[in-house]
Amino acid sequence: MRSTELLRRVGRARFPLGAPSWPTSVPRPGPGRRIGLDYDHEWSRSYPVRLARAVVVDNVTRPLAHLVAPTTLLGEEHLRHVESPVIFAANHASHVDTPLLLTALPVRFRHRTAVAAAADYFFDTTWKSVLWSFSLAAIPIERSRVNRRSADMAADLLEDGWNLVIFPEGGRSPDGWAQPFRGGAAYLARRTGRPVVPVYLHGTRHVLPKRADKGSRAPGGSGTEQRARRGPRRSPVTVAFGRPLVPDEGEDARRFSARVERAVAVLGDEVRTDWWTARRLAASGESPSPHGPEASPWRRAWALGPRPDETRGDEPAWPRQGR
């Protein structure tokens, strides 16, 4: 008997051989206490798990990431002399941001870096909690409000020598433009005295963009249309590291966070133009806003420009004839 057939038969087996059915009148319980913020992820930083994760990251995640998203690295030299642990603060447009960033890090950071992940999204079921804890060394963070437990947990990790990846926008960009930074990374830097390395991830939204919310539908559609393909599309990306930043004397978390946000914006400008142009615009305070134009949604989308592989302008929009 094939294993799939065996599994199907077991699945069909009646209680108690199979799983019990649930009485209709009894409400199913919500998530238990051991997921979300309560998930115990200590195990994911034990030595054997770290070793297993290193093997997976180096031999599976990294080749896959580079296959799907050929990566160009900028500013690696900024990491050469910084002492671990540090906080990596990056813009966030796609689910591939995390594996790309992790695999782009130098080895001395890569295998001792945890990722702050939304407790309500990545830790809402047991299997997801286990998966992300193992594969990314993720820790659950409350993103909808300030949470002391989340802050304490992240600070403890930094003090234990773990680097931390934080996406200060609090979630993926819904339209490709950056969202305002929240103060978590800056707060942790002030609290622990560790530097923040600004990171700009360019082009990841083309690999795997954030999909519209469930239930949304095309204008005029019935909502039953087949949805678009969900998988990633191959597209080049750039990962740019900036100069590590530390809070100035008397600089509070809010102002420091704004400085980190500006640094990420300048990195974005540098990726789109060149280092010197970006520096000059930054010095004159004329760096383009990472938040996009204050305009209608379609104009904001238009202002992002075409996909790298899209044909436009001087390229013909249909196959050439007669050649």
Next chain:
Amino acid sequence: MSPRPGFVLEVDRSTPPILFWHGEGYRLERLPEGSRVVYAPEPLPSVDDPVAAVRHALLHPLGDAEPLPALLRPGMRLTICFDDISLPLPPMVAPDNRQLVIEEVLDMAAAAGVDDVRLIAALALHRRMTEEELRHALGDRVYDAFAPHGLLTQHDAEDAQDLVHLGQTELGEDVEINKRTAESDLLVYVNINLVAMDGGHKSVATGLASYRSLRHHHNPETMVHSRSFMDAPASELHSSNWRMGRLIAASGVKVFQIETTLNTNTFPPAFEFLQRREWEWSLRDRAAYLASTTALRRTPDRLKQQIFHSIKSPHALRSVQAGEVEAVHDVTTSHIWEQQGVAVAGQTDILTMGLPYICPYNVNSIMNPILVACTGLGYFFNMYRGQPLVREGGVVIMSHPTPWAFHPSHHPSYIDFFEQVLTETTDPVEMHKSFEESFATDPWYIHLYRTGHAYHGVHPFYMWYWCAHALAHLGRVIVVGGDPAAVRRLGFSPASSMDDALEMASDVVGPSPTLTHFHVPPLLLADVR
């Protein structure tokens, strides 16, 4: 997650089969749609530091009692009495509540310089405990300090030299109790209150009494007017004990009552599925069920009994209170209802119940047919307040193998009761009149009770009297999976399956009856409105 309260499930098409105890085993039965299943509350948390809780209770007594150290002085006679092997069920993992409390009491007595201390197991007419059982209840430290010097004894309800008649209540009930306890300067009674029936004045007035005294409340008349045993204000059994208890106090016997309650964490992890709701059974639970039922089917009865009776329950101390008897018991009762109470709306035509391998009178012994009847009709039927779960004229369906088997050392008089009395009558009043006296005064049974490990000669009658209320109330009693001859001897109807039993029940309660299942473990008390 905080413990969930008990609730009543209405069975629908999605409801999985429901667990029924079946003696040294269990089975899953699919109940008809629309049936109700009463589930107990989940075990409540135990106290964090049992020793500190005991000490606090002794130092902060309830009612008008003084703290225990204030009652202790050099030269006094101190007697410490404790519940016997019938509590708790199953026996709890060490340390037993009795050990925890008695060690603390003895520490205080030692500090006060009390030399004359005696420990007495309050057996009433139960069998004497073995050394192993006493050691488990009291701990080696207590046992080794008292037993070798004859200072740890077991109440003997037939030792005329060690009994004292304190008088009669206003209703003419004789009060005769253990002489040493009556003549002590202080009697400390240590209870384990498993259900609401236990404790209060019943501890001394029953546990330390003689047959002469017990017969006033252990009789069909009293039992049939105890509705139920779990609701003291509505229980004639308790009213009689309270009258006796007050007379004992008025006679100058100073009682310092210590009552302990347990949570309902009844079975160790290997058997945890027994106390879980079926639709929440995990893969591990289902594997444990299948593995254990398969193994038990191939296991000889004797070995099955040994396996189950070796189970020690992880019950944990839920509360401890000490002081004046009635004030203490009020608090104890409220704790028990908090742990075990379930509100149930209205009665049912058919009440189903799975009977386990154990009851208060067969610890480390055999559950004979009389005890099967007593467990179902005397205990489970009476686990209510307000009105019985099943309506008058309704049917009780019990699931138990009901083997025609008796423990010859523990239950000798049960064998003769089964052969001589139940063959003549199953009417509690009739047997009370015609047979009780001869069994109660039989010198051979008295000899076995006093020198061996036998229940008193009259004990099987008491077991049958416990059923008196149910027998008067019910239209029919059906036993599923029992030995047909033994079941018929009890006056009940044997059925080979639950479907057959429901078919038979419909002859009494009509077609389309309502059905309620009393789901244990854990133990529950139905508050039927």
